[in-house]
Amino acid sequence: MSIINTLIHILIFFFLPLPLFIGIAHSQKILDITKYGAVGDGRTDDSPAFVNAWKDLCQGINEAINGIPTLNVPEGKTFLLQRLKFEGPCNTKNVHLQVLGNLLAPARGAWKECDSEDWLSFSNVENLMLDGSGKIDGQGAAWWSTSQYDGRSRKLLGDNDCKPQKALQFQNCQNLKLSGLTFLNSPQAHIGINSCDNADVSHLNIHAPEDSPNTDGIDISFSSHVTIRDSSIGTGDDCDDCISIGNRCSFLSITNIACGPGHGISVGSLGEDGASSKVDNIYVKDCSFTGTTNGARIKTWQGGSGYARNITFEGIKLDRAQYPIIIDQYYCNGEHNCKSQSSAVVVADVTYIDFEGTSATEEAIKFDCDQVSGGCHNIVMDRINIMPAVRDMKIFATCNNAKGTYVGTTVPNVPCLQSSATKPTRPTTIYTGSGGSGSANLHINYYLFCPLMTVLVATAIF
Ligand SMILES: *[C@@H]1O[C@H](CO)[C@@H](O)[C@H](O)[C@H]1NC(C)=O
Numbered sequence: 203m204s205i206i207n208t209l210i211h212i213l214i215f216f217f218l219p220l221p222l223f224i225g226i227a228h229s230q231k232i233l234d235i236t237k238y239g240a241v242g243d244g245r246t247d248d249s250p251a252f253v254n255a256w257k258d259l260c261q262g263i264n265e266a267i268n269g270i271p272t273l274n275v276p277e278g279k280t281f282l283l284q285r286l287k288f289e290g291p292c293n294t295k296n297v298h299l300q301v302l303g304n305l306l307a308p309a310r311g312a313w314k315e316c317d318s319e320d321w322l323s324f325s326n327v328e329n330l331m332l333d334g335s336g337k338i339d340g341q342g343a344a345w346w347s348t349s350q351y352d353g354r355s356r357k358l359l360g361d362n363d364c365k366p367q368k369a370l371q372f373q374n375c376q377n378l379k380l381s382g383l384t385f386l387n388s389p390q391a392h393i394g395i396n397s398c399d400n401a402d403v404s405h406l407n408i409h410a411p412e413d414s415p416n417t418d419g420i421d422i423s424f425s426s427h428v429t430i431r432d433s434s435i436g437t438g439d440d441c442d443d444c445i446s447i448g449n450r451c452s453f454l455s456i457t458n459i460a461c462g463p464g465h466g467i468s469v470g471s472l473g474e475d476g477a478s479s480k481v482d483n484i485y486v487k488d489c490s491f492t493g494t495t496n497g498a499r500i501k502t503w504q505g506g507s508g509y510a511r512n513i514t515f516e517g518i519k520l521d522r523a524q525y526p527i528i529i530d531q532y533y534c535n536g537e538h539n540c541k542s543q544s545s546a547v548v549v550a551d552v553t554y555i556d557f558e559g560t561s562a563t564e565e566a567i568k569f570d571c572d573q574v575s576g577g578c579h580n581i582v583m584d585r586i587n588i589m590p591a592v593r594d595m596k597i598f599a600t601c602n603n604a605k606g607t608y609v610g611t612t613v614p615n616v617p618c619l620q621s622s623a624t625k626p627t628r629p630t631t632i633y634t635g636s637g638g639s640g641s642a643n644l645h646i647n648y649y650l651f652c653p654l655m656t657v658l659v660a661t662a663i664f
Contacts, residue, residue, distance in 0.1 A: 233259055233273045235281070242279025244306055247314075249284045260327070262294035270296045275336065277302035283322065284308060285315050285366070290327035290375075297327055301334035301383060307369070310344035310389075316364040320371040320394065330372075333381045340369040340388035346414050368394035368421070372401075381405045391418040392437065398425045406433040408444075412463050415440040419464065423448030431457040436464060439495045441535070443468045453483045462492035466523070468499040469513055471533045473506015473547040481510040490519040493562075497526035498554065501533035504572060505543030511550040520559030522591040527554055529581075529604070531572035546575035552606075553582040560591040566614055569604035577603030583616060584609040 233255055240251035259273045271294050283305055307321055345365050369388035372378055378401040385392040385408040392408050410417040419435035435444040444461035447469045467486055472479035491497040498515040520526045529549055534540035566588045571578035581604055590597045601618035
């Protein structure tokens with residue numbers, strides 16, 4: 203008996219406080235930026251505190267128990283930060299940066315260093331989690347007035363030497379999770395994702411006023427298996443894409459994005475200065491374009507090579523969007539003197555499904571494809587229903603070397619779509635677009651086909 207008693211006592215003595223120890227170990231894992239001397243008054247330079255805290259976090263100073271090392275940036279404070287590089291690889295498997303407070307960029311003229319391209323950048327960090335309800339404010343307004351190109355001299359106006367390219371840049375960060383944050387008024391693009399495979403980006407708010415130039419929401423390049431979802435992006439209509447899909451992107455899923463004002467969701471521009479491009483397997487689903495300058499856009503420069511293919515836009519709501527559907531293989535902006543070229547990025551297998559809403563331009567659908575690449579191949583249109591935003595405005599589609607098919611009715615009709623030589627990839631019954639009669643034929647077939655099937659099925663059952 204006494205042995206059992208002793209055993210019980212030993213058990214109680216050793217294991218009762220265990221949860222307490224675990225609790226302490228866990229709370230130690232959460233590093234607090236204010237413990238590193240960050241003030242958070244919006245005036246003090248808190249950069250050194252972030253540099254030191256990142257070192258500890260990345261080195262995994264409390265890695266005794268298998269949790270996720272976390273650095274907390276507390277709520278209700280604003281941390282002024284200079285250019286910062288958060289670099290890996292880290293000693294820990296995961297790194298969690300929880301930003302509940304706000305991060306503020308220096309005012310123009312108060313930037314101390316111009317040594318890196320971006321304001322805040324993360325590189326070579328695996329399994330990085332960056333989340334919270336904080337605001338990341340790039341204080342960009344002072345840059346915007348001088349960041350336009352002079353059309354005549356083809357030069358940037360004003361002194362832009364220290365202007366950051368991206369407010370937040372991820373470079374070579376595999377398994378990135380970014381969520382919850384609000385991004386405001388970046389000097390240029392808000393978020394860059396480069397060479398990051400397996401990223402999940404969600405619940406972001408990205409905002410800049412309508413007249414802010416080149417303030418893209420999210421720019422992605424050289425990345426695969428990236429999901430961007432459940433976010434609101436409105437960054438102006440002066441060359442600002444809500445999301446821009448650049449070179450070497452593959453398996454991107456973009457879902458439930460409210461875009462506007464802005465330039466819509468763009469693949470490209472690809473093939474600039476003769477570049478070779480490879481973009482494929484892109485799915486854009488359940489997105490809205492409100493007052494955007496473009497909607498679903500693919501843009502390539504003349505003179506490039508490679509391809510942009512297997513791109514689907516599905517379930518798109520339009521509200522006064524200009525050029526809701528556009529492929530532009532003659533893309534050229536003010537810096538360049540674009541001449542006719544003998545090569546082009548091939549655009550193929552582009553599907554538009556279930557578009558609904560209004561166009562602010564008469565030209566609602568524009569396929570301007572380059573003859574040198576043989577035009578655009580296998581464009582599939584399925585349930586397109588676009589109405590004019592203004593009463594009595596007539597909307598229409600234009601094509602240049604565009605080949606494809608349509609399923610169901612397309613409003614406006616796309617009689618200019620040439621029938622594809624290639625077989626349609628979608629398994630549904632496809633009606634080859636052969637001028638305006640294509641959709642008329644379809645109506646007849648539909649109405650004959652359905653009752654016929656009903657009769658056949660009914661006969662089979664009874
Ligand atoms: C097209 O891309 C989707 C992902 O968006 C992928 O699931 C599908 O397999 C691709 N189709 C082809 C023919 O490669």
